Every structure is written in structure tokens, then in C-alpha cells.
Amino acid sequence: MSLIETRKLTKRYPGVVALDAVDFDLAEGEVHVLFGENGAGKSTLISMLAGAKAPTSGDILLNGQPVAFASVADAQAKGIYTVFQEFSLIPTLTVAQNIFLGWEPCRGPFVDHRAMRRRAAGMLGELGFDIDPNAVVAGLSRAQQQMVEITKAFHGDLKVLILDEPTASLTDREVDHLFKFVLSLKRRGIGIVYISHRIQEFIRIADRITVLRDGAKVGTVPMADTDDAALVEMMTGRAIDEIYPRIDAAPGAEVLKVEGLRSKGLHSASFTLRAGEVLGVAGLVGSGKSRLFRTIMGLLPRHGGRVELLGNDISDASTAQIITSGLYYLSPDRKAEGLDLAKTSNDNLGLNLVMGDKLGKGGWFVNWGAVRRETQAISDHVELQPSYRTKPVSQLSGGNQQKVLFGKCFGQNAEVYIFDEPTVGVDMGTRSALYLLIKELAEAGKAVVVISSDLPEVLNLANRILVMAQGRLSAELTGADMTEEQVLRFFFDESGAVV
Template identity: 60%
Template sequence: MPSSAPLVEMRRITKTFPGVTALDGVDFTLLSGEVHVLFGENGAGKSTLISVLSGVYPQTSGDLRIDGEDIALSSVKDAKKHGIAAVFQEFSLVPTLTVAENIFLGSEPMRGPFVDRRAMVIQARKLFADLDFPMNVKARVVSLSRAEQQMVEIAKAIHSQAKILILDEPTASLTERETETLFRIVREAKARGVGIIYISHRIQEFSAIADRITVLRDGRLIGTVGVHDLTPAGLVEMMTGRAIDEIYPPITRQPDGPILLSLRGLKAWGVSGADIDVRAGEVLGVAGLVGSGKSRTWRAALGVIPMTAGSVTLKGEDVSGKPTRRFLKNGVFYLPPDRKAEGLMLGATTRQNVNLGLIDREDSNGFLKMLSPGKMRGIADRIARKVDLSDAYMARTISNLSGGNQQKALFGRGFGQDYDVYIFDEPTVGVDMGTRAALYRLIKEIAEAGKAVVVISSDLPEVMNLAHRLVVFSAGQISAELSGDDIDEQTILKAFFANERQTA
């Protein structure tokens, strides 16, 4: 149980940047042995608050106490001296060093004047063994998956013996099994009296791990509640100021729309046969656990990964095994699940990223059929307004934008051409409810314009509320196909494991 004396006290914390008040008199407390969730939309002030606590920059005004002592943090190193460790969305690992070298960076075991690399490897192996997470500690970080890098960051924080642990969207890159491992690690840290600040948009995780939830909106404190004091719908309303039924818009279905994309007997690695029709004017939802084949099916159909058998037909034409660019040119828009690895040019501006969708538009050409910067600017500005991207963001490097604004830019690219089929793979991963509502309205607009829409998602409420028809994947096969009132949570959950039991 958490102790009654606050481990962290932040009182009237205000942080201003030129022309912007990011935090406006926010109070926040963290108890020893507590998991305290920070909840809010992108831009609500969550990252600013934990940046103040982790020493990234000082507050403009307000008081900070650790264990009852007034402190003024001057740097991240200073924060670490006070027992504060943060695992941010953007990792701090050195990619060219090994896992063990990253874990012990700055605190290497020594043998006389030399680093004891053997001891480093032995201790790193013990650390991951204690965490019950398999890891090759001699592997260089650059060779690891994002989920493995996430666990290295967490192991590094655990190794630092921090008494205050900040986890920023820690499960965004993890499978269900890896998430359970993380939750176990968090519970063990709680039992040792560690105070944990947990930032996540995944409301469904809170009841499994949290004690209290603090909600921020527009840099202000809205309130702090016990984890069981509010329903998920109440939390969403507290965060956004809107009822949850305003988040998911009703989408009118076009009856008997023509089949635009058809998959027959499609097989690929991890997919053992899929028959799916995608119709105009309809939202087709695709659900399933991580590893079920729900995403690989579409990546194989679009030529992103090889398909080994079956056929794909687009608007009546056999396009089986064709390269991805053929689909893009013939009217298919694909939004990948990892916007940073596959979707965006992170070193380019937001405008340049949006402009990628305009290259083949005739009205973006000027003299001698060459691309016209002026015409492209006008079109991109109209798209930005459509997806609710501020003019101020267009000239900024897109890697500096929030996840929600990055996703809006990626959606914006889909309005660069007149596509017939839109395939959205995890369309709202890592974005807040306010941004979700905006993206869902765009999906509604696309479907009601007569386009075919596929929404592949690990977020069950998302696919249930958006889909007219839903296919469920289990162990590489379609285990259920539902529509209308038959799209029921219990039916879907049973279908998640239908083929798992058969192949066990």
C-alpha cells in the first residue's frame, strides 16, 4: 500500500515558453508505492510536467518537493541524484553500444583503471533474468526491435535504483505478453516503495495497474480521482470536456456498394488463408490480438511483404503479387501502423510530408508540367485545414510535433489524391481522445463519400464503434465475421482465441 506522506509534491507549477503557457498552476502529488496516471490529450501539459520533474527544464514558478525537501532541479543528472528516472517515448539509448553498455553507461563496473566488461555482462544478464525478460545483453541496441529497446530503457531505470520512476507511453510498442511482463515489473517496484508516474492513452490499462489518475487539459489541472471512482466514459469526458458518444460518430453505410478489393485464399507468413471483400461506402473493421495475422494479411495483399498463395483483385483487375506502388497508383491509400518507421520523413517539415501525397496530382503542376511550389502550397494548406493541422506546424520539422499531429499529417497525405480504398492500420496508435475524435470524423467523411475503408486495430472499442462489418483474426485465420448488432464484445473476445485453442 502507498504510504501517506508524499514522495513528490508539486505545487502551483507554471511553465511558460515564448508566447505559450504550457502549465498553469498545476498541483500534483506522488506517494511511495503508488502508480499515479497522468491523463490528458496531446498538448495538455503531461510531457511538460514530467520534464520539470525529471530536470529537463525548470518551472517558471511553483514549488517542488522530494521526500518533503524543497529542491530546485538544474539538470537530468541532478534529478537522477534525487532518485528520479524517466523512460520517455523517445529513447535515450546509444544505438552503437551493446545492451549491457547502455545499462551501465556512466556507472560502469571497474577493475583497477579499466572497465570490467565481464562483470558488466554478468550483472546485465542477472538484471534481465530477474525481470524475466529474455535479452541478448551483448547485442547492439541498433539491432533490437522497438519493443526490446523499450525493455532496455525500463531495465536501465530499474538498475538505477530510482525511487521515482516515470513511464511515458511504455506499452505503445509492446505485445500483450510484454505488457504483462511490464505490469509485473511495475507491481514489484510498487512493493519496494517506488513511486511510479504512468502516462498512457490506453484507459483499459488503468484498472490493472493504477491507484490514482490526474487529468490535465490545456495546461491546467482538471482533477485527481481514484482509479475506480470514474468509468472510462467519465474519464474521457473529464479529459476532453465531451461525452464519449461524441468521440465515435455515426457513419452512414452505403447499401450494396460494389466490391473494390477482394482477397481469396491469401496466404503469407503467419497467415494461413483469408477470404475478404471490401465494399465501397462501408467501414470494414479488422480485429485480433498481436500476432493474429490481422495486419500481415493486408501487408501481404498490398505487396509490403510477400504473399505465398491466393489472389488479390482490385476493381476487377488481378493484382496478385504486384508491388505496393501499383496499388498506390491504382487508388489504394495505406496508412502503416508505425508512422515513424514507415510513414513519415522525420527530418522533413510537416509541409514536405503532406506534399508527398501531391506529386501525381495534375493541379499541382505548373509550367511545362513541372511541380509548382505555389500550387502545392495552396493544396497542402487546404489539406491541413481539413485535418485540423495548425498553420504554425506546417514549417516545423515533423519529428518535433506531438504524435497526434504527426498522425494528422499522415492522414492528410491520404487526401492528396482521389483514392478509392483507404486502409488504416492502427490509425490512432499513441494519440489522445481529442485527436481520435478528429480522425474518426475524417474516416466518417471518407466512407460517406462512397470510398471503401478498412480499419485494422488492436483497440477493440475503436473497431466496434466504427465498423459496419467486422472480421476477427485468430492464429492466422479469420475466426468470425460479424455485422451490425452482431458486433458484440463477448463474441469478439471468444473469436480472438477460437483458432488458438484448435492449434494448441
């Protein structure tokens, strides 16, 4: 008998079927992955399992018995807890206060803070989380906040834990810790529903995988009987070799030259970049691959070395001057650095057009008609649906937010485009569209840098690969040396070898 099961679960909105008669089941002690593109129905399904939404039709069964959740709290009381991408923690409260929010132990009419701290420490210790219960949540790393969020699930008799993109912002070490914890939950008989776009994680953690597409179930397969290529084809309807485009661009003249660049945690990096080239930059989280290019952009202080763009020294230029001179940087954190979430996609693109001077200032006045026309053209170009263009960016999916972020680069007259983790948290279909934009830039003679923790992405897009390890350029790979084995070989090598 399944721990939790859905039968023909359906959710309709006016004019839209978000989930169409989906059957899903989870066994005790199982990690069952939900896989699919943005808009496939994953979030809709888990929102109903979590009690956040009610189904239009269909059934949810818990331990074989039909159940209807009146609220998230009702689902939690029945043993189902969800850790969403956006945590429900209150940043100004302590760890203990967040864990016991709504469950506060009392002594008479007053909250017993000493007992709350003691019990919170016990819960954290039992789960293997080394976190001070007196620490304020705002001062914790994202991984630690996730641990606090998970700890909240253990007030009652936890049966099902739903994890929504749990590794999206974690380092490799933090991911290892999370996976060890998940395996410990499996041994306790807890069922885990796991949602992720990181297909390379599945072999480490999944027992079964259910693929959704356009709100419908494509199929459920045991992890032992499938592979990445089969899953991608189930998800997108296309073979994996159709995801990565062939880029027909021959590297031309040198546009960027970096010599002996140093910063905190960055040791004497030197390389060049040519027009029409796609340069891949690979390395573990914390290797310095982002730090290198944030230093080039003036976002981090430079301690030494030289940067030349088109033969001009920009080493001491401000970030604004560097952008104006022809460097575009796409941040890996679209919410904190890349987009104004309160504004619409049209507003975000329009602002970049004005600031990037693509249309010309025309004195003190802005030709807003031209801005609107160009904004519409860019939105069409990145395949952003018209209905999304006037919505606040905060209301768009991660994939559509990333399309807006990519669209902003077309508002700049840049010669070098630096894309830092360009597809983080983005489904394979959207990735394919973004890869075509990278192809277009390179074939137009622009120099492109792709910094990525996704090794297949780097291997399939780049003409040349730089590998970073512990703040140093450990290798430069070209031609036949651009293999997964060679890249991994230099992940832990800081000798600065060049192959």
C-alpha cells in the same frame, strides 16, 4: 507524506503557459496515471520532475522537502528516473555497456568488462528480464530495449519511476510482462508515474488518475471510483458518445475482392469490400490482421490466392502499381514508414500530391502553385495549425504527426483506404477529428478499412467486422453480432467461422 509532490508548478514560454499551477502528488508504492490530450501538459510536468526542465514558478517536494533539480542526472541521483518514449540507448553498444554507461566499473585505468557483464546479468536477473548482457541493443525488440532502459534506473536508490507511453509499441504478452514488473515495483515501495492514452489499461494498473487539460489540472480521482466515460469527459469536456461519429453511408458496389490469400503466417483469407463501407479488422497483436493487408499491398510476398480491385487482378502488381490503381495504405509506424521526419508537413503533403498525380502532371512539369494551394487546403481540412506546417514533422506531437499522415491520403485518388492502427499513441481529441475524416471518406463513397487493436474504435466505426486469430479469419460479424463479447470470443478461435 507524499514521496514526491508539486505545488502550483508552472512553466511559461513566450506567449504560452505550458503548465498552469498544477498540484500533483505520488505516494510510496502507488501507480499514479497522468491522462490528457496531446498538449495538455503531461510531458511538461514530467520533464520538470525528471530534471530536464526548470519550472518558471511553483515547488517540487521530495519526501516533504523542497528540491530543485539541476539536471536529469541530478534527478536520477536523488532517486527519480524517467523512461521516455524515445529511449536514450546507444544502439551500437551492448546491453551491459548501455546499462553501465557513465557507471563503468574499472580495474585501474581500464574498464573491467568482465565485471560489467557480470553485474549487468545480475541486475537483469533480479528484475526478471531475460536478456543477454552481451547482446547489441540494435538487435533487441522494443520491449527488450525498454527493459534495458528500466534496468539503468537501478544503479542508485530508486524512489520514483516515470514511464512515458510504455506500452505504445508492445505486444499484448509484453504488456502483461511490463505490468507484472510494475506491480513488483509497487510492492517494493517505489512510486510510478504512468503516462498513457490507452484508457483500457488503467483498470489493470492505476491507483489514482490525474487529468490535465490545456496545461491545467482538471482533477484527481481514485481508479476505483471512476470509469472510461467519466475520464474521457474530464479530458475532453465531451461525453464519450460524442467522440465516435455516426457514419451515414450505405455500402454500394463491390470494389475489392480477396480470395484464398496466403502468405507467411497468413492462411487462405477471403473477403470482399464495398464502396461506402467501413470494414473493421480486429485481433490480438500478432493475429495477422496487419499481415493480411500488407500482403494485399504487395509489402509482403504472396504465396497464393488472388486480389481484385474494381474487377482487375492486382495479385502480381508491385506496391507502386497497387497504389496507382486505387489502394491507399496508412502505416501503423508513422516514423519508419509513413512520414519523412526531416521534412515539414507541407513537404510531406506536397510530395504525396505530386506522386499521387492528384493535380495532373502537365507533361514533365509540376504546377507548384497548385501543389501549394492544395497542401494548404488539406492542412486546413485536417485541422493542422498554420504554425506547425513549416516545422519539421519530427518536432510535432504524435497527434499532429498523425494528422499529417491522414492528410496524405487526400493527396491520392484512391477508391480504398486502409488505415492500420490509425490512432496509436493519439489522444482522444485528435482521435475524434480523425474519426470525422473516416466518416467523410465513407460518406463520399470510398471504401474504408480500419485495422485496430482498440476494440471500441472498431465497434463504433465499422459496418462489418473481420476478426483475425493466429493468421486466419476466425469470424465475420454484422449487425447485432458486433459486440465486444462476440469479438473476444473469436480472438482465440481459428476455425474460420462466419456469424
